[in-house]
Amino acid sequence: MNTLELTLEVNGKQRTVTTWPAARLLDVLREDLGLTGTKEGCGEGECGACGVLLDGVLVNSCLVPAIQTQGRSVLTVEGLAADPRYAALLQAFREQGAAQCGSCTPGMLLAAAELLTSGVVPDERAVRQALAGNLCRCTGYTKIIAAVRAAAASLGGADGR
Numbered sequence: 001m002n003t004l005e006l007t008l009e010v011n012g013k014q015r016t017v018t019t020w021p022a023a024r025l026l027d028v029l030r031e032d033l034g035l036t037g038t039k040e041g042c043g044e045g046e047c048g049a050c051g052v053l054l055d056g057v058l059v060n061s062c063l064v065p066a067i068q069t070q071g072r073s074v075l076t077v078e079g080l081a082a083d084p085r086y087a088a089l090l091q092a093f094r095e096q097g098a099a100q101c102g103s104c105t106p107g108m109l110l111a112a113a114e115l116l117t118s119g120v121v122p123d124e125r126a127v128r129q130a131l132a133g134n135l136c137r138c139t140g141y142t143k144i145i146a147a148v149r150a151a152a153a154s155l156g157g158a159d160g161r
């Protein structure tokens, strides 16, 4: 059976895995690296549950062929949770009750992280746009949007990380 040897940076650490040539980034993260914080929802690029930052840009990891991540840098929710720059975002999600079942939460957090570091002034419209690719069946979105806005405010605006 053909295999693919892949070296990439995940959450600040160089990782090498041997996987299968058609693997998706999502498969490498969850199955090869055991980073199960990244969720699979639809598997078709529609729900955002599998969102990670690839070289700082939000992607749906279910749509990214692993081979395209050779030598690149990935941030997952595990890396986000360990990074003090995102502590205010996590705290805001807790305080606002923005997570219920939690399936969408990792993708929401990564989408919010991209927004908070983008230089865009995160008013409600910008937050809604940033999260437009992330579906939540539990919260009605209000608390999630409030949490991202609270995090932005506590960070001092658009680029307060």
Ligand code: FES
Residues within 6 Å of the ligand: 039, 040, 041, 042, 043, 044, 045, 046, 047, 048, 049, 050, 051, 060, 061, 062, 063
């Ligand atoms: S699992 Fe990737 S977008 Fe839904």
Ligand code: FES
Residues within 6 Å of the ligand: 098, 099, 100, 101, 102, 103, 104, 105, 135, 136, 137, 138, 139
């Ligand atoms: S908290 Fe359940 S899907 Fe969003």
